Amino acid sequence: MNTFIKTPGWLDWYATPSRPRFTPPPGSVDAHCHVFGPGDEFPYAPERKYTPCDASKAQLFALRERLGFARSVIVQATCHGADNRALVDALESSAGSARGVATVRREVTDDELARLHAAGVRGVRFNFVKRLVDFTPREELVEIAARVAALGWHVVVYFEAADLPELWDFFSGLPTTVVVDHMGRPDVSLPLQGPQFQTFVRFMREHPNVWSKVSCPERLSVSGPPALDGEPEPYRDVVPFARHLVEQFPDRVLWGTDWPHPNLKDHMPDDGLLVDVIPRIAPTAQAQRRLLVDNPMRLYWPEEAPAP
Template structure:
């Protein structure tokens, strides 16, 4: 039976409001920069949260996301469907329609999602689907469920996003390797830095990156760090992966930061940390412009290499 409290719009623990006054970044991002992982939540009065959700967020509608991106110097974004919306993609479709090509989407494909619905999502700008393996979001998908989704998205060229935590990336390494097409692992696999630099999780991540078809989001340094702001331990880890596989890494804010411990991070600080994560201008451009355009099939913009004129 669903807990009646889940129908209420009362934010759950771990869903604080975004930072009230994020600083203006000192780092100037290159034109066309992309936030490759963020969420749009609500407003619940228009886009009700799923009754089977495991948490209730604070509303963060598309206008709020657009405002924070303008403040941070980001002109593109990949909006990931939140598990609190389930496979009801109305909020994502609304944002993509309003985005005018500036946004791409990542879906959550349910057991009843039809091929016709998936094709509608593709036309709107969805270019991937997410598999959640975190127990606080849902039970881990079975191989049969994964194969069912793969069959329904076949031929669209979608990315498979993997959301795991800690040693799970080693546990699911064989499954991740077996997935067709390009795969991207979210949030540095949310590894536990207490396990040390020789942990099975970090070994699996590097091994998977070396396959050539698996990518990594070097987002979520605030989630991974054991030190708190400015998250030096997790920033060093992210930088090591950018150096290791510069052509297969992307970055995102994770705005508005749901299911976290403590207060939400300063998104301006997260942008400024890119100076340490990708200190070379060429690496930075790969991370926030070229790689997300490639991975998520953005339409060419005025500052993309294939449209620039000398």
């Protein structure tokens, strides 16, 4: 029995997702998902800003199979802080079909980093969304980035679009590949060619070590899914932004479900419908293969990725 009480209003993940109409290419990777607990086995961090529902490794792997994916990249959730035990357990149970992105602090030892690497961790996440985490001094993050660069890891950054100008120089100075979560959370009610989103496009263009996840339409959309607005195509307002990045940077984009979709307030998405958004943002078989197979394999399983 879980002794943790969920944050009031917390939406549980969609228990009966539809089977997608779109069939992902063989070897496809869900490059952004999480595990939560279970809390009785892997307690949530005392300093957490929310308490989620449980979302186990077994449930994640069952969803992956239902959606037609072969591999996962599991990103450490903020509710677990820098306690990566649930993440490591999921990676070690995956028979090599999952890689991880951890959260670490300055005091992490070299031996601990080596154990994370052996388990399948290939990156660290820096979260700049103020409502989710407390401020971490940038000098500490620079120190961590330098240490993980020696392991061949990358840095994943999560921020809100309005904050990119303030963070630009810091991100530009990181000594690793930088992967941006969810397109930098653009305001999709603003124009695609407007200054906010084009600032992010320019950031990617000027810094070839920067990648982007074209994920989370359910988190970014104003129009919403069909159940909310009656439209036949869900999240239609997000699609042009994601498609633009796929077209402009075909070798530096990733896609993920974001299961189990933490902190959503209005609706919980059907993950099958999220998969069916993919051919709308990557219309060709070549673009789909790059997005779902080639790019994540090159970043997370380089030893198995085919030569370019």
